[in-house]
Amino acid sequence: MPELPEVEAVCRRLRDEGLDERIRGVRIFRCATDAVAALTPGRRIERVERRGKHILVHLSGSVMLHVHLRMSGNFFRIPDHRLFSTYARTILELRGGAGLVLEDPRALARMHAGPSAEIEAAIAGVGVEPLSRLFTQAWLQAEARRSRLPMKLFLMDQSRLAGLGNIYTAEALYRARIDPKRQANVVSAAKLGLLHGTIVEILNDAVQSAVAAYSGPGQFREAESFSLAVYDREGEPCTRCRRIIRRIQQGGRSTYYCPGCQR
DNA sequence: TCGATCCTGTAG
DNA sequence: CTACAGGATCGA
Numbered sequence: 687m688p689e690l691p692e693v694e695a696v697c698r699r700l701r702d703e704g705l706d707e708r709i710r711g712v713r714i715f716r717c718a719t720d721a722v723a724a725l726t727p728g729r730r731i732e733r734v735e736r737r738g739k740h741i742l743v744h745l746s747g748s749v750m751l752h753v754h755l756r757m758s759g760n761f762f763r764i765p766d767h768r769l770f771s772t773y774a775r776t777i778l779e780l781r782g783g784a785g786l787v788l789e790d791p792r793a794l795a796r797m798h799a800g801p802s803a804e805i806e807a808a809i810a811g812v813g814v815e816p817l818s819r820l821f822t823q824a825w826l827q828a829e830a831r832r833s834r835l836p837m838k839l840f841l842m843d844q845s846r847l848a849g850l851g852n853i854y855t856a857e858a859l860y861r862a863r864i865d866p867k868r869q870a871n872v873v874s875a876a877k878l879g880l881l882h883g884t885i886v887e888i889l890n891d892a893v894q895s896a897v898a899a900y901s902g903p904g905q906f907r908e909a910e911s912f913s914l915a916v917y918d919r920e921g922e923p924c925t926r927c928r929r930i931i932r933r934i935q936q937g938g939r940s941t942y943y944c945p946g947c948q949r
Numbered sequence: 950t951c952g953a954t955c956c957t958g959t960a961g
Numbered sequence: 962c963t964a965c966a967g968g969a970t971c972g973a
Binding site for chain 3: 687758842852
Binding site for chain 2: 756
């Protein structure tokens, strides 16, 4: 599921469906620390915040629930906490028999709880929000100037810019016509300026799409989902230049790009 | 900075 | 069967 847009969708839904709810009980099967069971029961959900791909649920009494969905996690409300699916890993019981469930087939997701200060400290290293005012062309250019990482890895480093993952990084570099293998410090300021715009544009579009898709079977329209131009298109012709999309490995992950127009 | 690791599911 | 999966961390 989740890069920034999908995590944002989860947070918005949580705000709609979980705010002011009190956590009555906790059932941990996997993925959560004992602290969740020890600290969260009896507390009320006061605020839901996203930092990059991290979900912070502010609870009463200065305690926070910290959730990371990793590769395949999801976190949402269910009407009956006794009717959980196979992949339910941890359940927070709410009033009226409802529940919040952390679902994850791969069980890579993580949930932890602690005093707010402790949780804050734990995620202090998370970088700049790409949809905030801190993320400017000048900032991106300055950061790039002092990094020799290939652009793909440069953008995916969560301690610098927080929230881009494998898919949207590929899409942003494609739109900005930047070779993912190119070292950050040798990419032109002009290209970086363009990249800045494409990142913001792609994330905004993807948030819209994720929110629409995630609000379930829409009563009105089927949300048109974000369409991917390069990701998972190895062997297909580029729609811009007809060259064949390639897949390479970077940092142990697949990178998709067009060797024709990304340089 | 690479590779292995955490896990399970699915596609080929 | 193998390869790979929208993530992150750890040790070599």
